Amino acid sequence: MSFLLTEPFRLLLSILCIVAFVGGNAAYLVLAERKGAGRFQNRPGPNEAGFGGWLQPIADVGKLISKQLMVPPEADQLLFRLAPLVVLTPAMMCLAVIPFGDTVVARNINVGLLMVFSFGSINVMAILLSGWASRNKFAIMSAARVVSQNVAYEIPMLLVVITLLMATGTMDLSEIVRQQAGGFWHWNFCRVWINPLMPVTFVIFFICMLAETNRAPFDMAEAESELVAGAFTEYGSMGFGVFFMAEYANIVLGCSLATVLFFGGWQTGLGAVPAAWGGWGVLVGLGFFMAKLYALIFTVIWVRWTFPRTQFYILLNLSWKILIPVSLFTLLLSSAMIKLLPR
């Protein structure tokens, strides 16, 4: 049985788990979103397809797979087929460094945070690739909008994360989680003695995460339906399905990052898990992580179904004129406090 703990087997298991996690989330988050949307709107959501709607994603996947994969003749043959892969892969790879539990992490890299952000920016390139390769006027326009939106919102996100890095002193995600051990007042969200504007920092991070994943109210790229369907116009069946999966994978990644950075990751917030619990303790930690993760995902869904879409210039103004000055201010405040107040 000891071969189960050997490196190659563990690696294989991690890959399978991540792929399964992303796939399962993509399928069932769609259902959660539709049911959530229904409940916000006083209606049940999908409840016909088997056991009160729980087989709906299976039905959707079946429908998507059974359709013909069409590549338009004028499109760039290689890039068109490559774009969905380039969109999905970084999200999956970044999930490898997220600590889901005490030892439940695929690969703990000591520059984990840096890795997440570097791979995250590939997402932008992938959407541009899909818009460009489609050779469709509206797809290119929409892709250009997405690029400018994502670039604008990466900046405050990075500034906020730098603020956090100054507080934690390390880029290792597992280490960041360990620093937040103890009661919930040790979580980075509540650490107002390092930076009194920590909750504001979290809000900025959350807004930037919504904008990066092209979620409402910042979803004009895909939902500005005067221009058909945006950057993914030419994609049908599973091509579209993969973009959809990538969107939900990005949401999961963003919310996991928020949980790890601000809400203590797998820490229970009520005190340390007794060491005597051993393996069960790890599972308890995993359970708390999942609870926090899905609470944040619920908030993402909640925000989507409450607000109308912003206009494009309002979106950019929000980033450049409001979020960046505020995050710069918190950065300065943070560094001043760290310098002046002894740890």
Add this chain to the structure above:
Amino acid sequence: MKASLLAVPRGFLSLLTGMRVTLTQFFKPTVTVQYPWQTLKMPARFRGHIELIVDPENGRYRCIACKLCERACPSACIVVDGAKLEGEKKKSVTHYELDFTKCSLCGECIEACPSDAIRFSKAYNLASTNRNEYDYDLMKTPGPEEKRP
């Protein structure tokens, strides 16, 4: 300057108020009626297609085939025919056809009728894939209601 600085937190608070509203609605019961497993009762004045009224005293249709409904109909969808039976003073209806593809449920036929012989029915489940099924012969009983679940 001060106003625009204050506008940011005020705007943010308006977002939170909106989220509170939707969250309150989240916990309220659904208002959906799961048709066709649940149905609603039609109100008393519901306008389904017209039907001939049977007089409870003598068990025959009240219609005397005076053709006033045929003339009052704006869409010309009624065809009535009648004949005088032996020993009767007035005519009795022998043929009453309603082309429901043209009927707009305006009720003018009912108002024009002098003998209170027609009324709106409560039939609403009338979907069909064949246009000819909408030539209702109102004298056939039971009528198109047999389509209802």
Add this chain to the structure above:
Amino acid sequence: MSASFDIAASAKSGETFVLNLGPQHPAAHGVLRVKMTMDGEYVMRSEPVIGYIHRMHEKMGENRSLAKFLPNTGRIDYLSALHYNHAFVGAVERAARIEVPPRAEFIRVITSELNRISSHLVWWGAFLLDLGGFTPLLYAFDDREKILDLLEGVTGSRLTYCYFRFGGVRDDLDEGFVERTRAFIAQMRPRLKMYRQLVTDNIILRKRLENIGPISPELCRRYGATGPVIRGSGVPYDVRKIEPYSVYSQLDFEVPVYPEGDCMGRYRVRMDEIAQSLRIIEQALDKLPDGPTLGKVPRVLKLPVGDVCYAVEAARGRLMVRIVSDGKEAAYRLKLRTPSFSNMSLFEEASRGMLLADALALMGSLDLVIPDIDR
């Protein structure tokens, strides 16, 4: 903030393309086609193409006797059908000097105002759907369902009412209508407050609508725009106050007017109108007299030779029916002056130089119902 554009400069560069907002839309509006000449994101010129739902109601008015035209009136603008019923029967009553009993007049006002509220709720939900907020549509339709149930109890129909008759209304109010309507008013007022918290005060919506699509009173006058469009530009023009008809002169209500002239002004006018309609219904229920609901009408109705007009304040603006009669049973000419036609005509001039999404917000704020335009 608004995003305007120097039209002359771009016209010189000549780089424009035509975007066709085809007759089929994802939401709202109806079968309206707008050919927009665009320079990048900016609308240079927009040409509305109408006629996709022209059903020749005015011609049918010439071919049918007056009584037979009644079902048509409900279908011209199906969202506020009772107003159209009212204008037509009012014109005939005015020409033939038919007396309408007071109970019927009050019933007409109550049902018309309920219809106005349901029309504005549809507008609100569809407008927000255009802007990307999906939830308010469902809340609006929930409230509208209650109004439709009230009106179904009285008239038997849910949408295309054929309820008014010459000299009154077809049936009296059904049992329990007064209590149910009062209960509806009581639960609608907190809902309006919820709509304000969820949508009207929302910073995202305000940024989308404030200072977008300015329409001056001068522009309204040139195109004959009425209703919330002109009231949102500061002109207090409401047919119920200026040419009072039915029993509106006996009821106390305000006409909401906002001077800004942007999309937000028109939005606020309609939301306030819902509140005012609730007030009117309450007063009418309190003042509802007993009596008959149908006056004396000759068996064969022929109007005297001449012409007659009757105007009402429909949900979208001033609706006027003009009947020219030559003494026969059918009208010689039946003219419907519908509000959406005039409201839409100013879209071309008002949308010049706007961003596409803003132009669509402007079109949504005009509250167009295409069957009303095409008749």
